[in-house]
Amino acid sequence: MKAIRGVLLTCDSAVKQILLTMNEKQSFIIEDLDDFHVVIKADEEYRVRRELEAELEKNTYSLE
Amino acid sequence: MAGPSIRIKPAGEPSKSTNISGEDSSHRLVAFLQSQSQNTLTRLYQKPSSCLSIFRLLRPLERQLVMNLLWLEMPVPASTMAAWVTREGKRPYHDALATLARLHILPQSPVKHALNPTFKSSMRQAITGGGSSGSFGVLSENDDKHPPPDIEALDAYALERWETILYYMVSSGTGQFPARPSQGVLYLLQRSRLMANVHGNTLQITSAGFQFLLHPPHEQLWELLLQYLQMAEERQMDLVEVLSFLLMLSTTELGKDYSMENLSATQKAMLEDLRDYGLIKQRTATSRRFSPTRLATTLTSSSPPLPTSTGTGNGSQAQGFIVLETNYRLYAYTDNPLQIAVLNLFVTLKSRFPNLVVGQITRESVKKALTNGITADQVISYLITHAHPQMRKNKPLLPVTVQDQIRLWELEKNRVKSQEGYLYTAFASQADYEYVLNYAKQLDVVLWENASRRCFFGSVEGHANIRGFIERRSAAGNA
Numbered sequence A: 001m002k003a004i005r006g007v008l009l010t011c012d013s014a015v016k017q018i019l020l021t022m023n024e025k026q027s028f029i030i031e032d033l034d035d036f037h038v039v040i041k042a043d044e045e046y047r048v049r050r051e052l053e054a055e056l057e058k059n060t061y062s063l064e
Numbered sequence B: 001m002a003g004p005s006i007r008i009k010p011a012g013e014p015s016k017s018t019n020i021s022g023e024d025s026s027h028r029l030v031a032f033l034q035s036q037s038q039n040t041l042t043r044l045y046q047k048p049s050s051c052l053s054i055f056r057l058l059r060p061l062e063r064q065l066v067m068n069l070l071w072l073e074m075p076v077p078a079s080t081m082a083a084w085v086t087r088e089g090k091r092p093y094h095d096a097l098a099t100l101a102r103l104h105i106l107p108q109s110p111v112k113h114a115l116n117p118t119f120k121s122s123m124r125q126a127i128t129g130g131g132s133s134g135s136f137g138v139l140s141e142n143d144d145k146h147p148p149p150d151i152e153a154l155d156a157y158a159l160e161r162w163e164t165i166l167y168y169m170v171s172s173g174t175g176q177f178p179a180r181p182s183q184g185v186l187y188l189l190q191r192s193r194l195m196a197n198v199h200g201n202t203l204q205i206t207s208a209g210f211q212f213l214l215h216p217p218h219e220q221l222w223e224l225l226l227q228y229l230q231m232a233e234e235r236q237m238d239l240v241e242v243l244s245f246l247l248m249l250s251t252t253e254l255g256k257d258y259s260m261e262n263l264s265a266t267q268k269a270m271l272e273d274l275r276d277y278g279l280i281k282q283r284t285a286t287s288r289r290f291s292p293t294r295l296a297t298t299l300t301s302s303s304p305p306l307p308t309s310t311g312t313g314n315g316s317q318a319q320g321f322i323v324l325e326t327n328y329r330l331y332a333y334t335d336n337p338l339q340i341a342v343l344n345l346f347v348t349l350k351s352r353f354p355n356l357v358v359g360q361i362t363r364e365s366v367k368k369a370l371t372n373g374i375t376a377d378q379v380i381s382y383l384i385t386h387a388h389p390q391m392r393k394n395k396p397l398l399p400v401t402v403q404d405q406i407r408l409w410e411l412e413k414n415r416v417k418s419q420e421g422y423l424y425t426a427f428a429s430q431a432d433y434e435y436v437l438n439y440a441k442q443l444d445v446v447l448w449e450n451a452s453r454r455c456f457f458g459s460v461e462g463h464a465n466i467r468g469f470i471e472r473r474s475a476a477g478n479a
Helices: A013-025 A042-057 B028-034 B038-044 B048-057 B060-070 B078-082 B090-102 B117-128 B151-170 B183-191 B207-213 B217-234 B239-249 B265-277 B337-343 B363-371 B376-385 B389-393 B400-413 B430-443 B460-478
Strands: A002-010 A029-034 A037-040 B195-198 B202-205 B289-292 B322-324 B329-332 B348-353 B356-360 B417-425 B446-450 B455-459
Touching (some): A002 A042, A013 A037, B028 B217, B048 B239, B151 B265, B183 B265, B217 B239, B217 B265, B329 B337, B430 B455
Antiparallel strands (some): B195 B202, B322 B329, B417 B455
């Protein structure tokens, strides 16, 4: 038995696919659990959230 | 295992109303009183004015129960009273009894019901008058040299004080430097965590502060006063005296001068704080009399605590000033800097006219509000409370598209949820896995599990316990 420290991300499947692509560039996923859950390294959480935000932002259209 | 699902409230339904007569929730002060000791409350009930004010804050059913029992000399058998209640009324009835018991107004008893004798005699006195306790405040002698201030001056004063506080909050950290409220107010804002000290000594509004700004004035006022009550004990002030003074103020009459003669030392000290909040006005700091403002006299009533806002004075602000269209455009008929600053929290303002501000609710503006800690529901309820009378013809009041979109923007922000913890894997056997998992479930720390992969994710709080559990078990196994 072993215990691995990490952060459990709960997300929708679209976000998960983006996370998987991001992981190929720079690895941060510890364990891919299922369609809605992944465990990532705790100290990478801030960076991952920021990059994910930037990625999602590309998909929105703004009037301004 | 269910994935994250998207749930949107039906837009037509107004979100939880937070007005004073809200049927489903008690007043904030009532909740606070319930946490006080019987001794404190009984001392408080010695004042007729306190009893009357608390009575006014109770919910309708609770008020009816009190009124029914008030004039009875003998206790009523519980069975007799229960016979008044219809079957549907059972739950509200028991809720009301429980609230009154926690307030020690109607001590809990399975056999018979009778009001707390102190409360009963004070409440009777409040209704019938009589007694010379001066519990409702003592009017000061007429003085031709200094007539009491007129109501307009009092309103202007209260409004100026109150808006100074709110405007200071809303413009902190924007580079503007509006008038600072007094040191006491700043301390109170900091203690209530509405503002926090960031780098050095500049106060900055917190996310709780942003939410505070969108509340109706009555609630804002009580939020600060409850904080004040909590501080009172630290300052060695007698809670009962502080409370009974506030409740007395709520029964005073607007536009009258009251004498300080029979106030206790604590209450005299309070005058200075209350002056800063705009609850009372004194001609000079050393004056021997004070006049309550509308903020004080409406503390326990349902009439609005603030008169019409400054500026145009056309009275429309009292009912609302915001027109919101289906194309996300927003027109606000106001020239009040506070209201404009509050709108600026979640609206992109485009143009400004002498009595009108035009803006647009955009994804960016709502996102900014969300990162400040304001929720979509708060934005929507602010828009509903301040909607222009013209908007009230619409049903539902706000365009459904806009409401839904604001909620969707909020969901978009929460697409990823993160929880720290430990992933437990590589169990030797299925039995081993289930044994540890069961233990973790008893602790209620399991966030995710998968039996076929024999692993589960537990929150960080449970880790020490689970580790101890496994160590104890393997030690026992080896022995």
